[in-house]
Amino acid sequence: MADGVAADLFDGTSAIRHPVTLGWQDAGLAVVRAGGETETIPAAALTFIEHRGDRLVYGHHDRAGWRLLVPLDAAPALLERLPKGAKYGGWIDRVGLIRATAVLAVVSAAAVAVVMTAPSWLGPLVPESWERRIGSALVGDLEPFTCSTPESDAALAALVRQVDDGKTPVTVQLAKIDMVNAVALPGGRILIFDQLVQEAKSPDEVAGVLAHEVGHVRKRHVMQALLRQFGLSVLLSGANSDIGGTLGGVAAMGYSREAEREADTYSRMRLAAADISPAATAAFFGRLRKLDPTAGNPQLSYLNSHPDTAEREQAFKAAVKPDIPYRPALTAAQFQALRQACAKDPDAEEWSLGWGTKRFN
């Protein structure tokens, strides 16, 4: 102990500085105070705190605030048995900064790829019964706003039979909502807004829009949109954990442009299979184009949509085949029943929040 190294000790109970000398013994580091009291600290109990610029600082595993301040130029024999510190933290120090950076970059890229693609393959794997349950939890009760008469129900059912090819049933309802729109909600529920039916020039138009929404359901876009938003918000919580922003992201949930195109393709395919002309749907998009589709209420995220209406109009126009004997999607009587459903159903309430918006799917 004659060659003890001078150091300073703060014992964590008070701010008094204790001059000490240090030396290694079999049992650990002997810390000798000026008065001669000696304490031996087992090597395993010592922790490296930091390189303070002027001193090396060590702590004690079990004693908060216990600090040993060792001069930078202390004898190497003393220093080499003291614990070494972390620089970047954890395993990054073990593998080295460059290798760690490369590994992390690859992992991050993979995580982004998974989050971006997972919804499209994970979405269809979620059982439809789950989606229905999630749907009713998210959407709640819309029954008061739906219009139903025996004749209109029969007409809707006839329309659905023609444009849907799925096995599990979709629920299609007419809603007393003053917007030219239709939506696919979680759980295989489709709402056609009454105003859309009122402004429709023919039942073919309603069939085209309905087929589009059925496309969202059959291609599992609803679940995909939910998963994508959830995945992104978790991933983004790393880059920016601003809760407001995350909520904004979730609130802004909607279908991707690809999903909209896929639903359009489905719609054209189903119209063709049912010998219904896509011309009326093309005309519908033509009318939409003249309105401003961007104005709207951001709260109603399910109603979001964005694809270029001109492009959609063109695609439906191009699908019209000159040599096919098209037939109307509904008879005049059926279409009439659909148009009068909301007026005739005494229980149907007008859906309104007091602000008028028009959004288009």
Add this chain to the structure above:
Amino acid sequence: MTEENADKAFEFHGTWQEYAPIAFTNLLLTIVTLGFYRFWATARTRRYLWSRTRFIDDRFEWAGTGLELFKGAVMVFFVIGLPLIAFNFLIQRLVLNGDGLTAGVLGLAFFLLVYWLVGVARFRALRYRLARTYWRGIRGGSDDPGMAYGVSYMWKNFVGTIALGLLIPWSMVSLWNERWGAMSFGPYKFAADGRVEGLMGRFLLCYAAPFLALIAAAVVVVPIAMAGGGSGGPGSAGSVLAGIGAVFGFYFIFGLVVLAFYAKFFRQMVESTSLSTLSFGFTASTKDWLKLFLGDVALVVLTLGVGAIFLTYRHWSFGVRHLHAFGYVEVDHLTQSTTKELREGEGLLDAFDMGAI
């Protein structure tokens, strides 16, 4: 054993050259981890800044870790983030069901809840920072969880704003006193008895600022515009430049007046804060703050944004340079804090994106 403070009680020993390797590797690792490393980056930065800051005869130590901050953030995500997302879905569902009134009421409740949480977060961030700051092996902290502070934060800001904002200085002063009065270091409680007196003059100037700016704009801009008008009519380069200058000048003058108020507020509040036998002082004038912010802007703009990684360093160095302490410390009486040891970081503050340092 008594140690009188020497020349200046606080001194910063850091250099940007020494900090640069920390700043750049933090940036690199934060990018490749999609931001997740930022908790560890914050801890490394603080450890450097604290360890290069001397108080009397010893340096501070930041004992917080990145893992703690990360845990705090994860906890906040589950306890607050997820419920808030669920709440948001509920509001959407209500809107969808046509129940605008309930949605509105819940939306208001949601807003109040978040406002309260912001107050709690501010309190807890200060508490966490003190609890993880050591000096000579002694740390600070608080036994108050900050819930009541959140309520004060809510109503005092409301009252402060409601009367044309005239009581804002009162709410700022009162909240500072309340926040610091609940903190301690070692066995001693901080005391803060800041007063509004002396602040109202500069605060009222903030109301006058738009008019001052308009007058200044008129004096400077009108002659330029007229000169421009003489050569090329309205829309000429001269009047466009004058217009841009007027808008820029307006914001500059308004910002300057607000800064003048804040500089005085900060000086006065630090001076009214004490810890047992220690009192504090802060000497940064409006000009000093202005130079700091203009320097920040220049640093960030000239480096195309990369310089932002040095802002924390600059602000810390600025703070330490202007912070003074008077009195003495009786080190044998400065015993270990008995407040709760904190092992979760300021996740809440982080969640609201307010972690300044």
